[in-house]
Amino acid sequence: MTIGVLVADDQSMIRRGLRLILEDQPDIRVVGEAADGAEAVALARRLRPDVCLVDIRMPRLDGIEVTRALAGPKAADPLRVVVVTTFDLDEYVYGALRGGAVGFVLKDAGPGLLVEAVRAAHNGEALVSPSITLRLLRHLASAGAPREPARTPLSDRELEVVRAVARGRTNQQIAAELFISLSTVKGHVSGIQAKLGTRNRVQIAAWAWENRLVEPG
Missing domain, CATH: 3.40.50.2300 (Response regulator)
Structure with a gap:
């Protein structure tokens, strides 16, 4: 196509x-x-x-x-x-x-x-771009934001997927890193978007950055 x-x-x-x-x-x-x-x-x-x-x-x-x-x-x-x-x-x-x-x-x-x-x-x-991701993480890490939201609607597995998304991993890479199937990753991403009210993966990453679920480096 x-x-x-x-x-x-x-x-x-x-x-x-x-x-x-x-x-x-x-x-x-x-x-x-x-x-x-x-x-x-x-x-x-x-x-x-x-x-x-x-x-x-x-x-x-x-x-x-x-x-x-x-x-x-x-x-x-x-x-x-x-x-x-x-x-x-x-x-x-x-x-x-x-x-x-x-x-x-x-x-x-x-x-x-x-x-x-x-x-x-x-x-x-x-x-x-990786350089932009690093700057975002450094900026948010120095902004005094909480390490994690007080109440997260996500499961531990979903949080793992969120962290991987925030680091720029593709679905295939997430599947390999977490030892789960590609279809399972896609299901988690869809569920995360529904729970967070986000429309795409970048907004999931932004949520993770803002809540300091990932750190520079």
Whole structure:
């Protein structure tokens, strides 16, 4: 199955470069390009791509506003958004992840990670650049947040899965680490989302980070 991708960036050279990287893969096709946030929202709603690659800083609507419009709680038919940017400031990371993004990748992370993020989003997984994950953990660890929530609705096994998700593990990796089947992992993830009221794996990871269920390193 070919993964249809919308690329949204205000720099034509960046859009061209992203297209070349993605279309070098046999299973990925760029179905549209947008030069600003408003165009990105309109094109995404019309083309219904499998994954939207969205830059943070764009005219008319920024990447966080685009993410909220396409993937946020008020989106009638949410799409999968991966934020791709040169900026890794904390406010952008938090804004994008809380807005519904399923991935956050720096442009200098390399083409391999970009392609991996697209495939992960298409498969219902999530990918955040490792450097960003580490910064999030360090920030939250120094913020004085409680180590665990006072009352968690999750079982011990579900907490193990949450910690693995927060560390960026895929379902296959979690299954191998916990010695359980892939279908069991998927069942746990679905149950965790229902209990926490989260919509995707990134929001599960954010919950884990905020409650200090994982530590830097």
